[in-house]
Amino acid sequence: MRTQSPDHPDGIYHMHTCYKQSERMPHPEIGAMIAKYLGNPDSDLPSFIRMGSTGNAGSGYLGPRYEPFHLGSDGRLPYFSAPLVTPAVQDRRSELLDFMEQERASRSGAEAFESHRLAEQRALRLMRTRQVFNIDSEWQRAQERYGSTSFGRCCFMARKLIENGVPFVEVGQENYDSHADNFVCHKANMDVLDPAWSGLLTDLAERNLLANTLVVWMGEVGRTPYINNRAGRDHFIRAWTIVLAGGGVRGGQVYGATDRDGREVANDPVSEGDLFATIYTALGINPRVRHFVGARPIWATPEGARALRPLLA
Numbered sequence: 001m002r003t004q005s006p007d008h009p010d011g012i013y014h015m016h017t018c019y020k021q022s023e024r025m026p027h028p029e030i031g032a033m034i035a036k037y038l039g040n041p042d043s044d045l046p047s048f049i050r051m052g053s054t055g056n057a058g059s060g061y062l063g064p065r066y067e068p069f070h071l072g073s074d075g076r077l078p079y080f081s082a083p084l085v086t087p088a089v090q091d092r093r094s095e096l097l098d099f100m101e102q103e104r105a106s107r108s109g110a111e112a113f114e115s116h117r118l119a120e121q122r123a124l125r126l127m128r129t130r131q132v133f134n135i136d137s138e139w140q141r142a143q144e145r146y147g148s149t150s151f152g153r154c155c156f157m158a159r160k161l162i163e164n165g166v167p168f169v170e171v172g173q174e175n176y177d178s179h180a181d182n183f184v185c186h187k188a189n190m191d192v193l194d195p196a197w198s199g200l201l202t203d204l205a206e207r208n209l210l211a212n213t214l215v216v217w218m219g220e221v222g223r224t225p226y227i228n229n230r231a232g233r234d235h236f237i238r239a240w241t242i243v244l245a246g247g248g249v250r251g252g253q254v255y256g257a258t259d260r261d262g263r264e265v266a267n268d269p270v271s272e273g274d275l276f277a278t279i280y281t282a283l284g285i286n287p288r289v290r291h292f293v294g295a296r297p298i299w300a301t302p303e304g305a306r307a308l309r310p311l312l313a
Contacts, residue, residue, distance in 0.1 A: 001241065002265045003237040011221045016029040017029055017030070017060070018276035027061070027298070028062040029048075030279065033280070034283065034285070035047035035167060044126065044129045045161070046069035046122065047166065047167050051073065051172065052172030055170065074154065081126060082127075097120065135156065147194075151173050152192070154171045173192065176223075178223070179234055180230035182227065201245060214244065214246050214248055215244070225263055239258045249312065250312065253310070253311070277305040288300060288301060
């Protein structure tokens with residue numbers, strides 16, 4: 001990868017949307033795009049589920065229907081997802097709320113009411129699927145493969161959600177910002193990441209899900225190929241690495257190469273737009289699909305972005 005945004009907020013936005021944050025346009029994250037084009041609008045489960053701290057853009061101009069649904073950093077539902085009344089009482093409350101909001105919207109036409117109505121409907125539908133998120137009994141055994149960590153539990157939850165038809169799941173692992181004590185930091189992180197990552201891929205493969213599930217392992221920036229005076233590695237965007245596995249991607253290959261010192265991409269540099277065009281193409285989404293924000297056309301990937309055909313199966 002050779003990318004353009006070296007700091008965390010900008011890099012997180014750029015690597016989730018393939019556009020610079022400075023453009024002042026509310027671009028949707030990749031999860032929202034996949035929810036729009038690959039999600040099932042009739043499903044009670046959300047189409048874009050996030051665990052841990054990851055993206056910072058949300059659904060952007062695609063609107064509230066494709067906003068991410070957040071689980072805790074341990075993959076658990078938030079406390080407010082538990083129903084407080086019986087289904088019959090909730091149905092009567094919902095009917096009353098629908099009537100009041102329809103009356104209000106017919107007079108004001110405010111978009112805020114539509115956003116609130118969609119959020120309410122999603123919450124009620126989610127309550128009908130709460131059993132999907134209850135993995136306590138299965139986790140006792142699964143943690144032997146995934147590792148007994150919150151991140152491992154989230155990766156196991158991701159497999160369960162994929163199995164139940166959720167088209168996009170994102171899991172965040174933090175604490176890679178090793179400007180000091182890089183080796184201590186990264187060795188500790190690998191003890192958490194390695195079993196969870198391998199456990200997820202193994203589980204998907206054993207259930208014949210990996211061929212149709214694209215797994216993307218990436219961050220927002222790379223780290224310098226040299227060590228600073230605090231035994232750390234700083235932000236680096238000139239040459240760094242991500243991993244793609246599974247659906248639509250031909251495994252067992254490396255695309256591109258750095259120079260001898262890892263300071264520059266010597267062959268086949270890949271931009272944010274190239275990465276997104278490749279992911280969308282692998283998933284059957286047109287990477288140049290066009291949306292309108294008012295009268296302004298906005299494309300899913302920037303002009304000049306290209307899918308990396310050698311990577312695709």
